[in-house]
Amino acid sequence: MATTDTYRVSILGKESIHCGFHLIPYIVGTVLDTLPASTYVLITDINIAALHLDAFRSEFSDAFARSGKSSRLLTHVVPPGETSKSREGKAQIEDFLLLNKCTRDSVILALGGGVIGDLVGFVAATFMRGVRFVQIPTTLLAMVDSSVGGKTAIDTPHGKNLIGAFWQPEYIFIDVAFLETLPAREFSNGMAEVIKTAAIWTESEFASLESRSAEIFAAIQTPSANYSGRTKATRSAAQELLLSVIVGSISVKAYIVTNDERELTGLRNLVNFGHTIGHAIEAVLTPSMLHGECVSIGMILEAEVSRQLGKLGQVGLGRLTRCLKAYNLPVSLADARITNLPGSKLLTMERLLDIMKIDKKNSGPEKKIVLLAAIGTTVEQKASVVPDSVIAKTLAEAAKVVPDVPAKNPVRMATPGSKSLSNRALILAALGRGTCRLTNLLHSDDTQVMMAALQELKGASFAWEDGGETLVVHGGEGSLSVPPKGHEIYLGNAGTAARFLTTVCTLAQPSDSAPTTVITGNARMKQRPIGPLVEALRENGTGIDYLESDGCLPLSIAPAGLKGGHIRLAASVSSQYVSSILLCAPYAGEAVTLELTGGQVISQPYIDMTIAMMKTFGVEVTREVDKMTGKPRDIYTIPQSTYHNPPEYSIESDASSATYPLAIAAMTGSTCTISNIGSASLQGDAMFAKQVLEPMGCIVTQTETETTVQGPPIGQLKAIGLIDMEPMTDAFLTASVLAAVAVGSPLAGRELSDDTPSTTTRIVGIANQRVKECNRIRAMIDQLAKFGVETKELDDGLEIYGRPIAKLKEGVSVHCYDDHRVAMAFSVLGSAIKDTIIEEKRCVEKTWPNWWDDLENKIGLKVEGVELGNATADASASTLLPSGDAPSAIIIGMRGSGKTYIGQLAAATLEWPFIDADAYFEEKYPIGVRKYVQENGWPAFRAAETDILKELFDKFPTRHIISLGGGIVETPEARDVLKTYSKHGPVVHIVRQIDEVVEYLGAESSRPAYGEPITDVFKRREPWFAECCNYEFINHTTVATVPAGSMSPIEVDGQLFPAVPSRSTRDEVARFFGHITGQSPNLAPNLAHGKRSYFLSLTYPDVTPALSFLEDITAGVDAIELRVDLLRTTKQFETVGPHTPPRAFVADQIAAIRKKTSLPIVFTARTASQGGSFPDGAVKEAFELFELAIRLAVEYVDVEISWPEQDIRGLISRKGYSHIIASWHDWSGKMQWGSPEVDTIFHVADNFGDIIKIVGKANSFEDNLTLRQFAAHAAGSPSSKPLLAINMGIEGQLSRILNTTFSPVTHPLLPNKAAPGQLSFVEIQTALHLIGQLPAKKFYIFGKPIAHSMSPALHNTGFQSLGLPYTYEIFETDDVDHEVRFILTSPDFGGASVTIPFKRDIMAHLDELSPEAQAIGAVNTIIPRIKADGSQMLYGDNTDWLGIRSVVRARLPPSVHALGPALVIGAGGTARAAIYALHALGASPIYIFNRTRSSAEALVHAIPGAQVEVIDIIDGWPADAAPTVIVSTVPASATTTDEANSNTLLLTPSIFSAEEGVVVDMAYRPAKTPLLTLAQTKPKWETVMGLDVLLEQGYQQFELWTGRKCPRGVVAKQVWQRYQAA
């Protein structure tokens, strides 16, 4: 056996763990020598087998040959991955062992990661009641964790590791050389456990992990040739380091296991640090995230719990964070590796807490967490009990400060080290000579990346002392070198680091491995400017290239660049450019003269700070003085020199941070002392107390090193007046929130001279704050506005108009733009204003990671965790009031936009009263609007108008339509009232184009004239209308270029065809208002009832050309999908690739579709990555469009779950009665139905959607079967929301056929399919029939004489064109006898029409009648229905009245909102239906004329509620009594226009006394009856033929039977041809 050097670790009293490199011969030798057996079985997985199995095989066979033993080696390979760790996986191995006649004396070797170890270990534990086994771990995780301790297990669908045993291996061979082939991510995965062990046990071990990450990575990245490392002599330093790290970690675990093998004392629980929360995360994200990755985040969160409880300091937490990051492990749930996963949306606080409930460590309901006390030490020698509320606070994404006087008043505290001083000190010490100990250094991103970068540049080395309180810097004296090729210096979003390091990089010396140094950052960093600095350095001779966009990172910087001499720098944007050059200047080629150009130099104090610190490090900078004036000039001279490091340098606290506790004292009337900043401070922000808080009314006492502030009583802060904050720009946010509540007048001499209010604070000198982490001036303006605080933006600052605290809005949710200062400033405001939510609480981590803990523990204000999802969910609940309480709908818009017209129509359809605010005004002020304005002026009128607005809202809160005056939006107060209202009730903006409005208003004069051009008024008010409303009703009359539907029959080739009338505004108003008020949401009924539903995908770039045949292509479907991502304006036609269509264009497209159909619209913007044309990253654009859809009352919005959660939740909170389709599309074909991935997608979609849509791609026919299994499984889940699940591709067609919810269909007339494999509606029906899912049915018409009935043509044409396997036959009979009964009860009976003379007789044979059929006393439609118990019942309905109602409604003149008088001629059965229909339309009175008066009189009370009057003459109406609707139910032959014909009813033109109206003749023949012929002499009367009514009622019948809309176009054409042929 080759000599092999190993370390041995003892566990449970045996030295069974052997560690080293290249151990295969050693392993085989040891096993054969000490574990004699007849059979050795080596089990591994496919990946490892490919790399290492042969080596084992040949070693074994050599050894067998050498020893002459008759043993055998069996090998068995299983698939890699967690799925092998199952009952089936275990059984397979057992079968293998049994088949190969293995006996109790066998030895099993488990070669692999934790999966193999756990699985094979469990097999060994139970095979033949337990056989010997050996662990040969090949992953780092397995080496340091799973192989040590004897835990073995398999998974079941109920959870991981639920079945298993403790079974100790004979040996654990740790061959570290296996790590050379391990993927890097798996290595990091294992490092999480290594770091964990060090963190709970040994500080020194942790320190070495912390500082030597680069070497440790190098050790696994460089393959060891010739078995180097096998012996100590051949082992490299890197190998030795790696080995010692692993052995160290194993030793700890071995010690713990030895002392608590079976988890009895709780000691073994210590290794579960990070695992309580980590496991919960893993449960949600597995298999996308690995165990160690989840534990890494778990460790940080659990350490935060410890910090929150005051047990762990920020230094420890910072070290842990940075150490994990150094091994590429994620440290927060905001990590892009996680947020990019759909499953990340399931990581809610509730879900995680819920999963934690079933942690094995728990005792009862209490959760246990291992609490860290410091790096290397835990609070207890076991996991500690932690209340849920504490964990919840850590997990919550947002925070809320509970307003109060601080409990720790008077507060005394220090704040974190200054960021500016920390950054400078770090650069100075690194460039200096000698060792410097830095204390109170801020542990921040900037210092972190700076240290990493300086190490990468070999510019200095660093070490920690005092548990990380002190950083020891060994200065490199300015000698740096270009990092190796491919090693970019990554700075994240650390701005200061980027600016300082840019010049530092020019000092690097050339190296062989790379020509230049590349510095880069994250996406936001790549937008932050660095141009002026690069310009100055380039001018000085350094080669610097921009690698992406000009003026920003990434940069490629040539070495040895800083020549020195005269350097000119534009210094009006950032003082950090100046500091950057100053700090490096001593190391330039020659002495530097730095001249600052560009006018006003920004932030001089920071420049002075740099110069002062350079002096402390031994280099004196001279600033030139103007000899004439004695004033300093912006020219500095820096000698060539080297910094001399002072042995110790203590960093002052951050003055900007100090402003927050001080401001809390000011805000809450309490006292706060900051212990380490005083008047001697170099930091500009140290002036905040004296220059901002004192003038605001605080008592400020400052010594050289301390500052104390005592606030005035709450509510008594004074406005500042004018203040120039140029010396302390970062503090302006703090000043702004105080100014927002400062209502006292400024001190004398500080008042503003202009006419601003006395509560104004005008902050200037802060223009640079626009280019910080965000545009901070805008941020403050926008966020303060949410509190109701008004502000004004200035060129170099802003004005804030203070309001009393009580007037500020409560419950505001503040967006922080990921900017720590915004978050902390608004938490100051939160200490006074109730329920202020700081949305991104973690952004404070940049400068004050424990801000929230310090607020609670040091200042004494309670902080609560807030889950944002819930906040918005509540909001959404409030928008959906129970229908009994429907809030009134408010109508706003320009004068002349159609508010009154639309409003009255809406009122009529909803049967709600209509209130016109103008009329209401005139009631209250009888002089009228015009006069009122003339007498009192506009402002008084506006005030009165606002009062009326509030009054109306109070008086008519529900079930009214309230139309407001056009000018209502002119005052901010009224706008506020409207905006508040729109949070729970509909505010509808009637949108009309300006030219149409102008044209309309031309004639009008009753209201006050504008006194300014109407277009100006329009432009001013449009944005206000938009901001106040939550719905938009588009009322352009010229919306689409559809030929206006004519109401009269069209004549083609001498033949008459009925026109399919265009939808009227009336229909659209009914749909729109019915939907948004929830009175009749326009949702697809089939979908709601769980029946098969379909939508047609409109794949046009512009839908208008399709509108003329929309009727045909939508035949059968339940909705229309508008693929918004495919829309293109004529201008965009040429563009290729993803694009976003303009909002106005989309709105017009929807309005155009609405002109043609009431079908619900599905609004889809499919992204490029999910197979559409919408740009992936365009979040803002997408949500603007989704928002638009909701505003236009689009019924369904398809939202891909990959969009940001916050945006989705926002949309949900505003969706009203519309539904969200939460969707996911996988085009790769990799998605497996039934995999955990799809489960995750399903759960995420279930969280957001009313409908869940998951689309995959079929690779084989079987994929459709797994899909169905998944769908069946999902249907059984507690939520069971409608699920749309299909497979794309030709192979996936079956899934489209079987899918039940909103199956997407195409139509042969469409330009192209929305997706490959898409079928048409007809194709799907055919297929369903063939596979037995849509049985054939028979329909009949009963009556006599019916030989010439048009109904067969009508229904059979409809069935055929929808592909339904149904037939419709005539059944002529003399009476309703047993033959009819036989038909009615046959299994294939689909339904029947009933006509004269059986409409009454049939009733006795039916089980149930509709209320309408009962009222009319006639049944014309029989529908078989299935009862709940599965038996069939017969239902009788009446569609005659529906036919009459719809022909009339479609033709009513637009001016008619509510019907007046109507006339029915005749008194038979049809007359009853006519009265019913007219009553339903609101007609009153309904006159009835019949030659035999008594039959007419019988009808007077026939229809309950209808006001029926019998009359004897039908013409010569008085003006106010003339009917506008006339329905004749008598045969044509019974009427005449010929006076000579005295036997029949004489019709005269004065029947039509009303100006306009609709006349219906129910007689079929002739087509033009005398009544209709006469009506045609009246141009404003619409005529309806009997056949039109027949068709209409037939369509309704068709829909009742099939659940599908009848394809009217084809059917009508067919029926008319028959009619004319007969």
Ligand SMILES: NC(=O)c1ccc[n+]([C@@H]2O[C@H](COP(=O)([O-])OP(=O)(O)OC[C@H]3O[C@@H](n4cnc5c(N)ncnc54)[C@H](O)[C@@H]3O)[C@@H](O)[C@H]2O)c1
């Ligand atoms: N028993 C315990 O105490 C304990 C503790 C922690 C984890 N576990 C279990 O361990 C399992 C996870 O173990 P894991 O992280 O090692 O996963 P793993 O066994 O699935 O290995 C990870 C991947 O790396 C591959 N691989 C392994 N070694 C390799 C090598 N040297 N070169 C190239 N590829 C290699 C594997 O084929 C696999 O694809 C989980 O099931 C977990 O429950 C058990």
Ligand SMILES: [Zn+2]
């Ligand atoms: Zn673990």
